[in-house]
Amino acid sequence: MTESLVELFKKTPPELIDKVVYLSVGRIAPEYTGLDYNFGEKLAMRALAEVLGIDEHTTEEKTIELGDLGDAGKALYEEKGFKPKDKLSVEEVYRTLSEIAKTSGYGALKKKVELFKELLSKASPIEVKYLLRTVIERLRLGIGDNTIMDALAVAFTGNQENRVHIERAYNLTSDLGYVARILVEKGLEGVKTIKIEVGRPVRPMLAERMSVPSLILKKLGGRCGAEYKYDGERIQAHRKGDQFWLYSRRLENITHQFPDLIEFLKGAIPYDFIVELECVVIEPSSGQIQPFQVLMNRRVKYVSRFHILKYPVAGFLFDILYLDGEDLTTKPYPERRKTLEKVVKTTDRVNLATRKVVSSVEELESFFHEAIEEGCEGIVCKSLAKESIYEAGKRGFLWIKYKRDYKSHLADTLDLVVVGAFYGKGQRAGYFGSLLMACYDSETDQFKTVCKVGTGFTEDDFKKLDGILKEHGIEHRHPRVNSILSADMWFEPFLVLEITGAELTLSPVHTCAWDKVKPSRGLGLRFPRFTGKYRFDKRPEDATTEQEIIEMYLQQKQYKAG
């Protein structure tokens, strides 16, 4: 895949490189812009039928027969011997898809279909296949960010090692098309000068996990800043004058979801800023933090006064990345925390994450218990060293989370991707009884199985999951899924669920860490259980990685050995 992309990028005229990068993942702009086509499968079938002058039913039947609209389009074009009226160019495809994405309001659907028909009328059978998949947002080429970054490094610098510079720029801007353009126009030196900007989300810094307090302290040099780990939604808030942007953990623009939070932040920090906070629902009279599930009620398309009053939110700020023209990501954590303390006028709705500098196991343990009592998940222990910069897009030991579950040997819950399912029995016959769950391997860009989970689901969960999964069913194992087990149903990797379990063990059937810990064995999770938490805030590529699971397994061995 990387080699093909290198070849493509080398052939791409410089002024088109950003567009080709976006189109290779089926988009016309970075994900954070939220620019989607809003073009359902039905609409695509209609456009296809009208261009070919056939019945819509025929396109539908062909799609059912082949299991994919793209394949159906290609087959129908070939059967009809369709002659395109012209040749397609990248510019035209990009321009038309952009128009489709931006068309909304009265008469939008008709206009979208007309625009798309124009593209279809100029397409060859293979182009039809990918145009259809693109517009219904199921391109599924299996190209991830990592593949694109590797290919850019090789194509334009001749050396894959230069990917680190591309990655740094990407982590600060979350826009690979933009980084690619700077690379082509200004070379690697240009890429090295890319800085964070208000309005463009910064890819989040993430925490490592450890389950032994003494080892956490040792790792952090005997002393650390321990902060409550609030169990809410991570938000990155940006302000430029009166303009605000809120981004979710997966960098979706969620500004419209929290107008109340924006008002609170406006009053609390009277400067331009980029801050990070955990947003939770509180019980207004007592300030008591409500469970994560309550916050899910605010995940609606249109937030009304009802939502704002029924589910009042508060933000606990834990980092600041930018203040009035100054990039703070290169400053150490104690300095960033001090800045937060200085500039934030705290209220009952905007507060700083409760924090204590601890230097003994007793202090750390007692702070942890205090956090749990306050309704938190645990604590995040942060390095106080001068190297403790904000590492965008990285999971490292500058932050270590500690969230112990006494019933489990795991240092943390796992966020796994649903890739398949097995039929249930009795009332659930014909529906799923258990789900095949996978972790993410960023090196191979694959999803590898870890467990089959059938417990922890309520009746409501079954109903909700049946609905969600129906939309993402596919005929065969997805090409990015690596599984020995043969599931009854397969899904495209899409949905991330939080799973807990008793312990990680060597497994002859799960492909996670295959051959990496022991020959012909992988790692599996024993007694897996769904915690009830849907991780809509994570993309499949944000799921727990194979490498993390290997580290958790090694830690668990160490922990059990005392």
Ligand SMILES: Nc1ncnc2c1ncn2[C@@H]1O[C@H](COP(=O)(O)OP(=O)(O)OP(=O)(O)O)[C@@H](O)[C@H]1O
């Ligand atoms: N004081 C805090 N400092 C940093 N992160 C915090 C804090 N309180 C809550 N959090 C949350 O904890 C997360 C850090 O854990 P991690 O980096 O593993 O993210 P994650 O993969 O979303 O995992 P998790 O499932 O534990 O939230 C942050 O993404 C943030 O949402």
